[in-house]
Amino acid sequence: MVETTITAIKADIGSLAGHVVVPDFILEIARKSLKEAVEKKIINDFYVTHAGDDLELIMTHSKGEDNEDVHKLAWDTFMKGTEKARELKIYAAGQDILSDTFSGNVKGMGPGSAEMTIEERKSEPIGIFCADKTEPGCFNLPLFRMYADPFNTAGLIIDPNLHDGFRFVVQDIKKEVPCFIEMKCPEEMYDLLALIGSTGTYTIRKVYRADGLITAAVSTDKLHKIAGKYVGKDDPVAIVRAHSGLPAMGEVLEAFSLPHLVSGWMRGSHAGPLMPVGLKDSRCTRFDGPPRVIGLGFQVSNGRLIGPIDMFEDVAFDISRQRAMEIADYLRRHGPFMPHRLHDMDMEYTTLPGVLTKCEARFVEEEPSSEGKARDTSESAE
Ligand code: F6R
Ligand code: MG
Ligand code: MG
Numbered sequence: 001m002v003e004t005t006i007t008a009i010k011a012d013i014g015s016l017a018g019h020v021v022v023p024d025f026i027l028e029i030a031r032k033s034l035k036e037a038v039e040k041k042i043i044n045d046f047y048v049t050h051a052g053d054d055l056e057l058i059m060t061h062s063k064g065e066d067n068e069d070v071h072k073l074a075w076d077t078f079m080k081g082t083e084k085a086r087e088l089k090i091y092a093a094g095q096d097i098l099s100d101t102f103s104g105n106v107k108g109m110g111p112g113s114a115e116m117t118i119e120e121r122k123s124e125p126i127g128i129f130c131a132d133k134t135e136p137g138c139f140n141l142p143l144f145r146m147y148a149d150p151f152n153t154a155g156l157i158i159d160p161n162l163h164d165g166f167r168f169v170v171q172d173i174k175k176e177v178p179c180f181i182e183m184k185c186p187e188e189m190y191d192l193l194a195l196i197g198s199t200g201t202y203t204i205r206k207v208y209r210a211d212g213l214i215t216a217a218v219s220t221d222k223l224h225k226i227a228g229k230y231v232g233k234d235d236p237v238a239i240v241r242a243h244s245g246l247p248a249m250g251e252v253l254e255a256f257s258l259p260h261l262v263s264g265w266m267r268g269s270h271a272g273p274l275m276p277v278g279l280k281d282s283r284c285t286r287f288d289g290p291p292r293v294i295g296l297g298f299q300v301s302n303g304r305l306i307g308p309i310d311m312f313e314d315v316a317f318d319i320s321r322q323r324a325m326e327i328a329d330y331l332r333r334h335g336p337f338m339p340h341r342l343h344d345m346d347m348e349y350t351t352l353p354g355v356l357t358k359c360e361a362r363f364v365e366e367e368p369s370s371e372g373k374a375r376d377t378s379e380s381a382e
Contacts, residue, residue, distance in 0.1 A: 011111035014085030014093035015053030022050035044303035052132030112219035134264035137199025142255035161245035164210035259324035275324035278313025
């Protein structure tokens with residue numbers, strides 16, 4: 001049995017013409033860096049892509065999760081890209097790099113990471129989902145639908161291998177120190193939904209089949225939580241295994257057919273529909289969005305990645321895209337009003353309190369008169 005670790009690490013280290021798209025030269029730098037790492041046997045294989053303005057490094061190796069060499073490779077690759085991006089004055093160059101020095105693991109340093117170690121099955125189809133202009137909780141709804149909703153996943157009813165259900169590991173991402181709870185579905189479905197419906201606080205980190213088989217992993221790194229103030233966006237990545245006792249790839253993809261509302265659009269401060277797109281549309285434009293997700297299908301084969309196939313680049317998702325664009329258009333009409341604009345507590349940008357504090361000082365207890373000032377009762381009493 002071959003044991004392979006799949007590591008997806010992403011960072012926004014600069015993008016073209018604003019927060020729109022990763023420039024080609026950054027992708028090339030990343031490919032060169034990871035190719036050299038294959039030659040040095042740090043990793044077995046890789047695929048470099050982007051979700052809007054986020055550079056995505058998808059790697060396979062046999063070193064296990066949280067491996068220092070692999071994380072350092074990702075870090076060094078981001079540093080190389082950042083250096084060139086700074087030289088060319090690319091917008092927001094080095095945005096997600098929160099430190100000058102690497103300290104063993106990319107966690108807590110800006111980039112986001114999702115990892116899983118698998119014993120390769122006879123055939124190992126996986127999907128890598130990368131989202132832009134949103135937050136890690138954007139995967140809560142699709143993952144719930146994949147593993148717990150029989151209206152999405154026919155296998156939950158039809159396939160006896162899925163009947164025992166799935167275990168969800170949920171992280172409280174508002175806590176400074178990572179903090180997890182495990183819940184079993186279908187038994188604890190209502191409690192699970194009570195948590196993961198609050199997408200800005202409780203994020204699905206991993207999903208296991210009832211017997212312990214790992215099946216999904218999500219990057220849960222919350223950038224503004226790490227830095228204490230807004231520095232960038234925590235656009236996430238998810239790894240999902242499919243078939244042979246797990247949801248079929250079609251059931252995995254079906255979970256993205258609803259362009260559900262997610263947080264993180266424009267300045268990390270607005271809600272918008274998550275639109276599934278092919279790689280050619282992986283660039284955020286209208287109001288910096290709408291939020292998008294790409295889906296790449298691979299076969300993991302003896303530690304190598306075969307593929308990918310660009311799974312949302314298909315007419316079957318045109319209807320989801322159309323719906324997403326209509327929802328986006330409708331929401332935009334709300335301008336600065338909630339719920340399109342997020343509640344102050346949920347905004348990634350931490351600048352609004354400053355604006356509100358300025359107004360706060362001008363609040364008076366007496367209602368202003370028609371002259372525009374609060375009536376001065378002491379004067380009128382004389
Ligand atoms: C950031 C992002 C964008 C920006 C927005 C404002 O990664 O995705 O939505 O928040 O374009 O950008 P700044 O603050 O750089 O002017
Ligand atoms: Mg950006
Ligand atoms: Mg981004």
